[in-house]
Amino acid sequence: MKRLISIALFTIAVAAVSCAQTSITPGMQNAPARKSPLAEYAGAWAGSFEGHVWMSIRLNLQNNQITGSVLRPQKVEFNDDGGLKGISDEKVTETIENAQLNGDGLLLTAKDAQTQETNRYVMRLTTANTAEVKMVAMSMPPGMAKPKPWVLNRVGPSAVTPTR
Numbered sequence: 001m002k003r004l005i006s007i008a009l010f011t012i013a014v015a016a017v018s019c020a021q022t023s024i025t026p027g028m029q030n031a032p033a034r035k036s037p038l039a040e041y042a043g044a045w046a047g048s049f050e051g052h053v054w055m056s057i058r059l060n061l062q063n064n065q066i067t068g069s070v071l072r073p074q075k076v077e078f079n080d081d082g083g084l085k086g087i088s089d090e091k092v093t094e095t096i097e098n099a100q101l102n103g104d105g106l107l108l109t110a111k112d113a114q115t116q117e118t119n120r121y122v123m124r125l126t127t128a129n130t131a132e133v134k135m136v137a138m139s140m141p142p143g144m145a146k147p148k149p150w151v152l153n154r155v156g157p158s159a160v161t162p163t164r
Contacts, residue, residue: 036064038099040125041106045152047133054087055150057108057123057133059096066099070110070121082145094119107136129154 042061046053059068075088094110097118101107105124111117120136132149 036061037101038064038066038106040128041066041099041123041131044155045123045131045133046155047150047152049084049087054084055133055152056155057121057152059099066096066106066108068096070094070096070108070119078144078147080145082148084150105131123152124149126151 038061042059045057045059047055055070055072057068057070059066071091071093073087074090074092076084077086079085092112092114094112096108097111098109099106104122106122108121108123110119110121112119121133122136123131123133125131131152131154133152134147134149
């Protein structure tokens with residue numbers, strides 16, 4: 001009797017395990033691969049000031065990692081309400097060293113190869129082709145308004161060289 005109960009329990013256990021396993025249905029075989037949330041940020045982005053590209057960010061997605069660069073003016077001036085007032089003609093190219101998604105958007109850590117200075121930016125998508133970027137921990141004089149985020153638009157890969 002014990003043997004019969006043991007065989008019955010073993011048969012029930014094997015049946016339960018085999019029912020719990022799912023097979024790939026034809027619909028699942030044609031399902032698209034999961035897209036990385038970082039893919040939405042990949043591409044070339046440019047911001048304009050007084051009709052000229054003043055800042056560009058190029059983000060590449062490779063193996064679920066973001067690489068790329070930030071090209072920006074060496075000096076940026078702000079008006080009293082935190083908007084752009086002026087930019088220098090000298091440009092700085094920073095290499096993206098790290099990119100992480102967080103609650104605010106994509107946190108980019110970029111390093112200037114010449115000065116070894118590291119800057120951090122937060123990039124937040126506002127539409128599929130528009131983003132806001134702000135520099136994190138930017139030092140501002142006392143009483144100065146907090147800088148407004150810079151608006152960037154997705155552009156073609158060849159359109160990211162500032163002309164000013």
